[in-house]
Amino acid sequence: MAEDTTSVIASARPALDEGLLKALAATLGGDAAQVSRRLAALARYEKAAEPDRVRHLWRFTNPALLLPASVTGAPATDIVLTSAAPVAGASVTIDLWPGQAPAVQTAEDLPVGALVFTAADEPFAAGGAPAGDLFAALGDAAWNTGVGLQVAAGVKLAGPIHVRVHASAAAVLPRVRLDVGRGAEAMLVEHHTGGGPDVRVAGSTVINAADGARVRHAVVQVWEPGTCGHLAVRTRAGADADILTVCGVFGGDETKLELGTDLAGAGAHSEIVGVALVAGKQHADVHTSHRHLAGHTTSRIDYKAVAGQQARSTYTGLIRIEERATHCEAYQENRNLLLSSRARADAIPELEIHNQEVSCSHGATIAPVDPEQLFYLGSRGLDPHEAMGLVVRGFLENTLARLPDDARSMVESFTAPRLATIREGGA
Amino acid sequence: MSDQLLSPDHPSVVFACRGVQVYVKDGDTEKQIVRGVDLTVRRGEKHALMGPNGSGKSTLAAALMGHPSYRVEGDIWLNGERVDALEPHMRARRGMFLSFQYPVAVPGVTVANFLRASLAARRGTEIPVRAFRQELNAAFATMSIDPSFITRYLNDGFSGGEKKKLEILQMLLLKPAFSLLDETDSGLDIDALKIVSDGINLASGPDNGLLLVTHYQRILNHVQPDVVHVFMNGHLVRTGGMELVTALEERGYDWLAEEAAIPEGSRA
Numbered sequence: 001m002a003e004d005t006t007s008v009i010a011s012a013r014p015a016l017d018e019g020l021l022k023a024l025a026a027t028l029g030g031d032a033a034q035v036s037r038r039l040a041a042l043a044r045y046e047k048a049a050e051p052d053r054v055r056h057l058w059r060f061t062n063p064a065l066l067l068p069a070s071v072t073g074a075p076a077t078d079i080v081l082t083s084a085a086p087v088a089g090a091s092v093t094i095d096l097w098p099g100q101a102p103a104v105q106t107a108e109d110l111p112v113g114a115l116v117f118t119a120a121d122e123p124f125a126a127g128g129a130p131a132g133d134l135f136a137a138l139g140d141a142a143w144n145t146g147v148g149l150q151v152a153a154g155v156k157l158a159g160p161i162h163v164r165v166h167a168s169a170a171a172v173l174p175r176v177r178l179d180v181g182r183g184a185e186a187m188l189v190e191h192h193t194g195g196g197p198d199v200r201v202a203g204s205t206v207i208n209a210a211d212g213a214r215v216r217h218a219v220v221q222v223w224e225p226g227t228c229g230h231l232a233v234r235t236r237a238g239a240d241a242d243i244l245t246v247c248g249v250f251g252g253d254e255t256k257l258e259l260g261t262d263l264a265g266a267g268a269h270s271e272i273v274g275v276a277l278v279a280g281k282q283h284a285d286v287h288t289s290h291r292h293l294a295g296h297t298t299s300r301i302d303y304k305a306v307a308g309q310q311a312r313s314t315y316t317g318l319i320r321i322e323e324r325a326t327h328c329e330a331y332q333e334n335r336n337l338l339l340s341s342r343a344r345a346d347a348i349p350e351l352e353i354h355n356q357e358v359s360c361s362h363g364a365t366i367a368p369v370d371p372e373q374l375f376y377l378g379s380r381g382l383d384p385h386e387a388m389g390l391v392v393r394g395f396l397e398n399t400l401a402r403l404p405d406d407a408r409s410m411v412e413s414f415t416a417p418r419l420a421t422i423r424e425g426g427a
Numbered sequence: 428m429s430d431q432l433l434s435p436d437h438p439s440v441v442f443a444c445r446g447v448q449v450y451v452k453d454g455d456t457e458k459q460i461v462r463g464v465d466l467t468v469r470r471g472e473k474h475a476l477m478g479p480n481g482s483g484k485s486t487l488a489a490a491l492m493g494h495p496s497y498r499v500e501g502d503i504w505l506n507g508e509r510v511d512a513l514e515p516h517m518r519a520r521r522g523m524f525l526s527f528q529y530p531v532a533v534p535g536v537t538v539a540n541f542l543r544a545s546l547a548a549r550r551g552t553e554i555p556v557r558a559f560r561q562e563l564n565a566a567f568a569t570m571s572i573d574p575s576f577i578t579r580y581l582n583d584g585f586s587g588g589e590k591k592k593l594e595i596l597q598m599l600l601l602k603p604a605f606s607l608l609d610e611t612d613s614g615l616d617i618d619a620l621k622i623v624s625d626g627i628n629l630a631s632g633p634d635n636g637l638l639l640v641t642h643y644q645r646i647l648n649h650v651q652p653d654v655v656h657v658f659m660n661g662h663l664v665r666t667g668g669m670e671l672v673t674a675l676e677e678r679g680y681d682w683l684a685e686e687a688a689i690p691e692g693s694r695a
Contacts (some may be wrong), residue, residue: 238693320599369497370531371495373533376531376533377516377541378514378619379492380548380597381516381548381549382516382544382545382548383514383548383603384516387516390540390541390544393536394533394580395535396535397535397536397580398534
């Protein structure tokens with residue numbers, strides 16, 4: 001069937017105008033600089049072409065399904081912390097929850113100024129979204145909830161910063177911004193919850209890790225059934241910075257997660273560890289991109305997806321190593337486990353290497369659960385659900401084992417219940 | 428054989444089957460592998476099932492355990508109860524056990540986690556961690572398996588001998604009423620054969636029974652069978668005692684095939 005993609009996108013793209021963006025900025029307490037950044041993004045938004053369905057990035061997911069129908073001048077949540085506000089506390093939870101008073105809980109004392117709330121849309125030092133990216137322009141122009149955080153140079157936050165984005169408006173455009181100063185350490189956990197059949201989420205997260213910074217970042221998506229959405233995370237790693245990105249995709253119907261990391265300074269290291277557990281008619285599309293812009297940088301991706309019933313997992317991944325970036329190491333692995341004959345997975349790893357002095361490899365597998373494993377476990381008294389659960393946990397094990405204990409138990413607190421519901425659904 | 432006259436639900440019978448036929452998918456049609464097998468195993472008895480390579484012994488063992496690839500006709504009884512309509516895990520929970528010829532690896536699942544889940548399923552109750560550890564350590568010592576295997580992934584990268592020892596370790600822990608041991612002797616050196624045989628003997632008692640599938644005499648010198656069956660062309664062609672093992676060792680299987688009037692092309 002020939003689908004006219006162009007007209008679908010054009011009609012699906014929400015209309016934005018200057019008045020609407022000014023209203024948003026005013027409600028969210030934005031200053032004149034924020035207004036002008038939104039308006040500049042509006043110009044890019046209007047010029048942005050629809051995503052190219054021929055390229056791998058959007059080949060498997062129709063962007064029209066993810067875009068909100070319209071955006072209003074009302075914020076998606078009541079609280080947005082955009083004015084500079086120093087916070088004392090090592091462990092922070094920020095709830096972006098509609099209809100509730102600002103909820104910022106902190107624990108343990110930190111020197112005042114170690115962690116500061118800032119504007120969520122401050123200009124990004126480098127990297128960022130490719131010019132002409134429709135979703136990035138939409139988010140830059142019309143983000144309607146969000147938080148910016150700055151960790152001062154040399155500060156080591158003892159506990160994680162939790163940001164919980166609860167989606168309930170028809171169009172939720174969250175923006176999270178984290179700057180980690182030179183030699184500082186921080187862990188940010190983004191929880192994406194809420195949603196429903198009429199909810200669309202288009203979120204973007206920007207992380208800037210200065211030289212020598214150590215950043216742990218987790219994105220956990222547990223949207224309600226019916227939710228469709230797109231989350232983009234763009235990270236820049238300075239010299240000798242060390243980034244761990246953890247992603248967990250569990251909810252929603254049609255969802256796309258883009259994780260882009262620029263290894264901008266020599267000696268930077270980025271590791272992405274991800275799991276997806278989907279069932280029913282869910283489609284989880286995950287894209288990773290590692291751009292090695294400087295020499296002696298290393299990256300590693302280990303992403304595993306489990307699809308039950310008629311669910312579908314898509315993974316596209318790009319490792320690009322620039323000509324000047326010599327002595328780099330990059331490894332990319334994507335494994336998919338299908339729990340039913342109607343589940344489906346696509347895996348497209350890509351390498352783009354522009355110099356010879358690199359060590360690079362990638363691998364991808366798609367396989368059904370081995371019925372001999374299930375029979376073996378059954379012959380030891382494990383019912384089909386228990387056996388399937390054990391096989392899936394085993395499948396995820398060596399990926400989860402890559403995580404520090406606290407991150408691992410955080411991810412497992414989502415995988416275990418999701419697995420139980422997939423099994424109950426007769427995957 | 429007077430045993431065959433015993434009713435399958437007689438209290439002295441731990442396992443019985445009547446008229447078992449096993450079919451496998453063969454393209455669009457089915458191929459019959461087992462053409463009607465009757466067995467009666469009384470409590471305390473060890474039976475051996477011998478037959479040439481490719482005769483379908485392993486198929487019969489897996490089918491009796493309920494392997495989903497096979498279509499099985501006939502009645503299967505365990506402890507006086509019909510189990511042929513039950514899924515494998517239900518048979519296992521009632522006390523049936525299959526020691527695999529080629530145990531499958533389950534990467535990412537530790538031996539400890541697997542055994543704890545199996546024991547809980549068999550006993551119908553969770554086992555406290557401490558008691559489980561003690562039981563496990565004792566069983567590993569009995570089977571001369573290095574305790575480091577407790578935290579390894581199930582059968583992942585195990586040698587043939589290590590896999591077989593772990594199978595019998597499971598038999599010791601799960602205390603089945605009736606065990607199907609499928610070529611448990613294959614791939615074992617002399618030391619491992621002794622350990623595995625001792626384990627089988629230790630797991631055997633007056634209340635349970637077993638069927639040892641093999642085509643060698645070797646293991647039968649360690650695990651003395653009470654009854655020996657010869658399986659060819661989908662049938663039990665002869666049932667006897669140890670003297671049958673000796674005869675097979677001396678004369679091979681062909682004379683039995685001739686007696687049973689099995690055409691030369693169908694003797695496997």
